[in-house]
Amino acid sequence: MSVATHDDIHAHDHHDHGPAKGFMRWVTTTNHKDIGTLYLITGLIMFFVGGAMALVIRAELFEPGLQYVDPHFFNQMTTLHALIMVFGAVMPAFAGLANWMIPMMIGAPDMALPRMNNWSFWLLPFAFVMLSSTLFMDGGAAAAGWTLYPPLVLQTGNALPFTVFTVHILGMSSIMAAINIIVTVFNMRAPGMTMMKLPLFVWTWVITAFLLIAVMPVFAGAVTMLLTDKYFGTSFFNAAGGGDPVLYQHLFWFFGHPEVYILILPSFGIISSIIPTFSRKPLFGYASMVYATASIGLLSFIVWAHHQYTVGMPLAGELYFTYATMLIAVPTGVKVFNWLATMWKGAMTFETPMLYAIAFVVLFTMGGFTGLMMSISPADLQYHDTYFIVAHFHYVLVPGAVFALFAATYYWLPKWTGHMYDEKLGKLHFWLTTISVNICFFPQHFVGLAGMPRRIPDYAVQFAEFNAMSSVGAFVFGFSQLIFAYVIYKAIKGGEKATSEVWEGAEAHGLEWHLPSPPPYHSWTEAPDQSLISELH
Amino acid sequence: MDDKELHKANARLVWRMVVIALLMFGLGFAIAPYYDAVCNYFGISGRVKEATAEQALKVDESREISLEFVTVVNGQMPLRFRAETGKLKIHPGQYYTVNFYAENTSDKKLVGRAIPSISPAWTSSFLKKAECFCFSEQEFEPHKERKMPVRFVVDPTIQADTKEMTLSYTFFDINEKTQTIKN
Amino acid sequence: MKKTLQLLAGFWSVLWGVANAETGSGTGVGWGALNLPAGVTPDSHDIHDLHMTILWICVGIGILVYGILVYSLIHHRKSKGVVPATFHENTKLEIVWTIIPFLILIAMAIPATKVMIKVYDTSASDMTIKVTGYQWKWRYTYLDEGIDFFSSLDAKSNEARQLGSKIDPATVEHYLLNVDKPLVIPANKKIRILLTAADVLHAWWVPEFGWKKDAIPGFITDGWIKVEKPGIYRGQCAELCGRDHGFMPIVVVVKTEDEYKQWVAAEKAKQEVGKVDASKPLTLDELTAKGKEVYASNCAACHGAEGDGVPGVFPAIKGSKVALGPLADHLKLVLHGKAAMPAFKDQLNDVEIAAVVTYQRNGFGNKKGDSIQPADIQAYK
């Protein structure tokens, strides 16, 4: 590694060169903005890929009977849709935002380890090519759901080792991104930028990064054990050799629960940046927001088995996980109340980012309510593995994480490109998306309660109406996203010049608004003035 | 750093990467025998004998627990597996022997392994076995039946309101597994 | 277009039904179509009540939160000329909205705990039924009666659910929720359900009974039911278990105690008959007719209703070497299985095996012309 050490330092030698030209600029870049852009574009592409898979699922479910795909292929679609959306769309998009914004927000010229930053991005395209290639293998891609539960997943053909290696590569990429963020935030803050002055987006990402480095090894270990069980005759999860298939579930969810918070905590940060700006008021309860995020992070380690209420845990276990899970409602509630209090008596305007932020608060709270219902173990014996669950987690992930990403994109797009986006198209995108997302997912609550299990390619006729409605919503939602892609394209190409402040009064809400739009290739070669920092909050 | 030096450094890096790739590839082949060796050394082979030596316990005649025996054959294993009795009323502290029978209904030799499971799960620590066929490999000649005794006791310290327990054995085909590995 | 109109009409009728529903009932149009069924067991009533309680608490909190939000959105907007306030902290308020949710949670946890303890109490049951999950059917074993049978998707649904079957599911009664042989249990008896699986994870779930539980290979899990009123209750496998996860329904027929006893007697008698039958020769037509039924519920899932199979995954029977080759090889494959092909030795009796093999050798244009008798199967064994 001595070579890398040398090069990391060496990278600073090139500060005085502008960006290289052409394709190689992007391959060799160590610039946090370039890498952020790459991450964001990858996230958007994978959002469309995963979305296309969702549309295959919804097309098949439009009416009862099998019309288009074989059930085995359907299962591959549900599996890959989830893996791609989680690891391909949402996580890279958040990593992209972190790369773009964190150095600008803490007053640093770049990320702490630019070379590693490049590597952690460029692992992703290879991972996704590998994952997609499994679709064309003998026996098809993994079809056991994104949770990859054994023994079912061990019936996968040649795709299993590729899927497992994809997970390893994705894990490596996220770990390097997380470590980079931790090191950057701890060592690269501008003088005067204390921890309690960090913008909430940075705080939520730091906590996310800690969650990532804590749980990624568990997932890596668990999938490796799947591999050794299948190919090397070990019996970690094989009852025949004295193993336990439920152990995998414990390991998976020990990773998986913090993982879902990895998907939502940065959204909290984004929403906490946007609401104060458009309410023209400081964020209410900054300190309690930080503590609430940290306690959500901590709680996420001790509630995992609420995903497995039906595996036959001892009664004491069921009750413990019920109580622990219910507790999460407290810090989450604090966050929602703080956002409400921020809006209260503000002078609100409703540009697209604010619309998305408000929709986030409303719809994420919906997902929170169903989450609270599911935390109650006896009730979850009914909800478990039904469409009620599907509705719940899509409410927290689509109008939650994805809406936060939309909001962030509209909020910072003028800063990134130097051009205002098309407000009319933005609003059109917002209304189409918000209405269709509800048409898509709200009826799923009903079919779930009425008894439709999840992950089935075909269903009994009494569920037909709501499923048809849900499919219509999904298609409208899917195609509305083309508007989003077009708005971004248009803003990159040109448009009304954005000021450095972009939004009225934004300067009070973060250092990034003191840089010109678009910001210089290296952000804070000029240290932010102490007075700017002390004015924050 | 001039060009010549850079060129040298790059060449070195390439060589290092090639060596690392070869090592990783080799490790892939080495890991299976290595795993076996480690397991043999530490005695982790998954073939743990769960039986403990018989000890004298105070028999609690006043209490009776209904113990149910369940047999399961996993997958497509051609085995007819049953317990001699479906249910037994037992006193905690007293030793009992129950015979299990398994018949190979195929023309081929079978190797199987039985895994116990106890319900309610928390009672499993109270059911102690002095003799058991579980976890060890069992061979079945074609069309032959084998008798496999289980000798056990329920610890008298078990919670007073325990009235029912279920002991299940599931037979897994080990042949199948060794075959898939060879493939 | 016509399809869409039909769907819209159907959707309208559901909403209309909801609006006019007086009472909650488990089936048909009404609240049941939108909400958790009230159920037919003590556990399911408790769970339903608990669900409603939490739902209303959530609705209450929702009204409060959304009310404040909407008020703020209407009154605190810049276009109304509001001057933004500058407050950004209020310790007292923050403590209040930490403590109050905490108290609400405690109020929810108490009934939840009570219900959970009841659900877990499987003691003092009247009978035990072992349920084993297979890919993709259920096996029911009455531990006390010695009755043991498989239960898989009924032939009609199975035919209609094939890709490109051109059969409208709406014309199939209980589409995907019907089986060839349902589980039969007596009403008002506490029945312990013991769950396990033979290959991968499954989960046994009848919504009207209030709970589901995973079936895990090598392990047993349990639950109990005490159904209050006779009737037919339907459910499905709830844990992804492979290709045909969506096609392994559960049907439970609950009979009065007397009727149940009659059923048990008849079932035992039938098992005797099955043995006698085996020695009687059958005609080719009888065999193919019976074979078609057996094929539909046991083979069609993989090999296709028309014997076409799935290229590269499941071999076709139409024109296959096995079906047109020596009988011994064909029987060996059916009886003992191979790789993904299950062994049907213990799942089907001799008559059924003879019939299905005959059907395979003579159906799908495989004009082999031989009729296999149950006696041949016994001889082969």
Place this chain on the structure above:
Amino acid sequence: MVESGHDEDTGEKTIVLKPNGSLSRRQAWLLLGICGLLMGLVAGFCAALGAWLVLPFSGLEWILLAFCLHLSIRQSQEREVITITGDLVRVEKGWGSPLQTYKFQRAWVMLDCIQSPIRGHPSRLTLRLHGKEVELGRFLVESERQVLARELKYLLSLG
């Protein structure tokens, strides 16, 4: 950061340049300790359940974290010490101890501050004499470099 002072004994004028680093060695160890504890607990818990394969992954990750922190801190411990005596300007560069030393005749040395032609790109500050050149404070932010340039110009011109 630019710190200037006098050597008490010799009365030499010294300027110490260091890059911004908000994490001290001690804090870094604390951070590593907390992460190690967290990851150790998690991996230990999994190993206790029987999933010991998590341990090597956790271990590798901790080592990577430690390595990255080490790199970043090493970068922020880069130092440049400029000492000005009667007729000599000495520049020492290094980490911990001086690795490179440059000496210039005070009377003849030239101070150059070149603005980058690209907007927003950092300027370069160099000392030059007879084809020998050394760049100063590459790791400084722009405003600090300007302060340094002004101070050096003043000190050198005092003659």
